Amino acid sequence: MNVQEQIKEYLASQPEPKRGEMQALHDIILQVMPACKLWFLNGKNSEGKTVSNPNIGYGLDTIIYADGTTREFYQIGLSANKTGISVYILGIEDKKYLAEVYGKELGKANVTGYCIRFKTLKDINTDVLEAAIRFGFENQNEKQAHD
Numbered sequence: 001m002n003v004q005e006q007i008k009e010y011l012a013s014q015p016e017p018k019r020g021e022m023q024a025l026h027d028i029i030l031q032v033m034p035a036c037k038l039w040f041l042n043g044k045n046s047e048g049k050t051v052s053n054p055n056i057g058y059g060l061d062t063i064i065y066a067d068g069t070t071r072e073f074y075q076i077g078l079s080a081n082k083t084g085i086s087v088y089i090l091g092i093e094d095k096k097y098l099a100e101v102y103g104k105e106l107g108k109a110n111v112t113g114y115c116i117r118f119k120t121l122k123d124i125n126t127d128v129l130e131a132a133i134r135f136g137f138e139n140q141n142e143k144q145a146h147d
Contacts, residue, residue, distance in 0.1 A: 006040040007056050014080050021121045022085060025078055028130055029058050033137050036060070039074045053086075055079045059137055061091050076136050084119040087129065089136035102132045 001009070011023050030036070039057030043050050057074025064070050077088030089098060095113030103111045108123035110116075116132065118124050 003038045003040050006042075007038065010040065010054055010056065017120065018080055018085065022078065022080060024121065024126075025085065025087065025129075026056065028126065029076055029078065029133055032130060032134050033059060033076075036137075037074070053079045053081055055088070076133055081117065084117060085121075087116045087133065088114055089116070089132060090114055092136070092139060098132060101135075102128055106132075 007026070011019060011026065014022055036059045037057075039055070041052070041055045041057065043052045043054045045051045055074075056078045057076070058078070059075030061073055061075045062070050063073050073090065075090055077086075077090065079086045079088070092098065092114055098113065098116065099111040102116075103109075105125055105128045106116065107118070107125050107128075109118040116129065
């Protein structure tokens with residue numbers, strides 16, 4: 001099964017209304033970055049043990065670890081959780097940035113250093129979420145241009 005099929009199956013496995021909302025977010029992210037690399041992580045480690053919720057990933061970044069090793073990973077993540085939906089915006093160095101810039105205008109969402117979590121799309125301003133996603137892609141692409 002290829003990544004697109006895994007994503008389609010994952011979205012289809014969600015109960016409504018979460019399924020429709022995640023599909024809408026998937027479409028928004030692809031509008032922001034149409035030709036981005038797609039990822040699907042099933043949430044299991046190499047032993048097959050569940051270690052996280054499944055994630056859809058968008059874009060491509062290279063993580064550089066303290067020991068100098070590198071790993072390719074996605075820039076933006078989308079995941080269903082028990083109470084709603086999480087959008088991950090990875091690679092932001094200032095851990096207060098998301099909350100300070102987007103938090104107040106976003107609506108009923110919990111914003112941490114790299115995660116925007118909310119119950120339903122009706123609770124948030126999707127234009128503000130789209131701006132945060134756009135920032136996530138642009139921030140990474142800018143960082144890579146300077147490296």
